Amino acid sequence: MLHFTKMQGLGNDYLYVFGEVPENIVDLCKKLSDRHFGAGSDGMIYISPSEVADFRMRIFNADGSEAKMCGNGIRCVGKYVYDKGYTDKTHLTVETLSGMKTLDLRVLGGKVKEVTVDMGAAQVEKEMRLSINSADLLCTPVSVGNPHAVVFVENAETAPVKTLGAQIEHAPAFPGGVNVEFVQVISSTELRMRVWERGSGVTMACGTGACASVAAAVKKGFCPFDTPIFVRLDGGTLDIVVSQNGQVTMTGPAEIVYEGDAIC
CATH class of the missing domain: 3.10.310.10 (Diaminopimelate Epimerase; Chain A, domain 1)
Incomplete structure (x- = not known):
């Protein structure tokens, strides 16, 4: 038992x-x-x-x-x-x-x-171009202790999370697999995120994914440093702050x- x-x-x-x-x-x-x-x-x-x-x-x-x-x-x-x-x-x-x-x-x-x-420091890498189904896709690789591929989209609600998420997870660029976030920028302090988790598939939320998404958004200039960024997930909202030195806190x-x- x-x-x-x-x-x-x-x-x-x-x-x-x-x-x-x-x-x-x-x-x-x-x-x-x-x-x-x-x-x-x-x-x-x-x-x-x-x-x-x-x-x-x-x-x-x-x-x-x-x-x-x-x-x-x-x-x-x-x-x-x-x-x-x-x-x-x-x-x-x-x-x-x-x-x-x-x-x-x-x-x-x-x-x-x-x-x-x-959560420690997020490692945000240079934007990467993937070839999926003969189409080019841009993603930002981020490590928050585990690997993430952040894809910025115009509308997170219509993003093909299930199909595209699985394909990116197993893409040759990520030999060990990767978690995939589809992120829509609502404002400078709010993101909408949906996630495909490595080994689990579509989930209601991913805390490290939210951290990775904000770190990528800050790096691209969508969101400011040292400011609470609210990440709306299917299961609720997380409060993420990325400091100037890359340190990330999640509440x-x-x-x-x-x-x-x-x-x-």
Whole structure:
């Protein structure tokens, strides 16, 4: 029997487990993440003590592949460890495969309602031209601990996220795969973003994708430095700030959906 907590940040949902990652994680994650025959999620996140931080997180996509970082996921980790009594600190450090991250928890009535994460520096590369279906497509590669391809579009609502997202994810330019963001600039302080996540497909939100999108928008002059930029995703809105030195902070909600037990 495996106890898990289903949590979501703007609809980006994972099954959270406190403990060490089992050897059968790939099969387990595929089984439990299935939205028809399992609990249904974008993947699983394991939380454990760390020798170099307050906690450690490991992230597995719905297909069982391991991800380096998840912005919505790490906010939920902050809520998980505080609400469940693993810590009483409101300033935390979390070890991830993309390095150490720091979290500031906003607590109301004894429960975490919102989390701000110092995501580190975004690495924005030069705009790249891809050939997809014999057509040229411009994208901006960005690393926020994991790889992203940001595509600016006139209308995010009509962007072919499912078809084009999958094609860009597996494009030769990204041999390890890539997360794909389709971004519409609403104003200098507001973006509309839809996402295709590597290993999971279309999701309601992607925290690192929102950070990558704002970093790319700032680099292109669409948005200013040191100013809250509101990124509207299918699951809600994130507040992203990119400083002059490239450091990125993300603020958003985290919620527990339910507790469950799985027969494995």
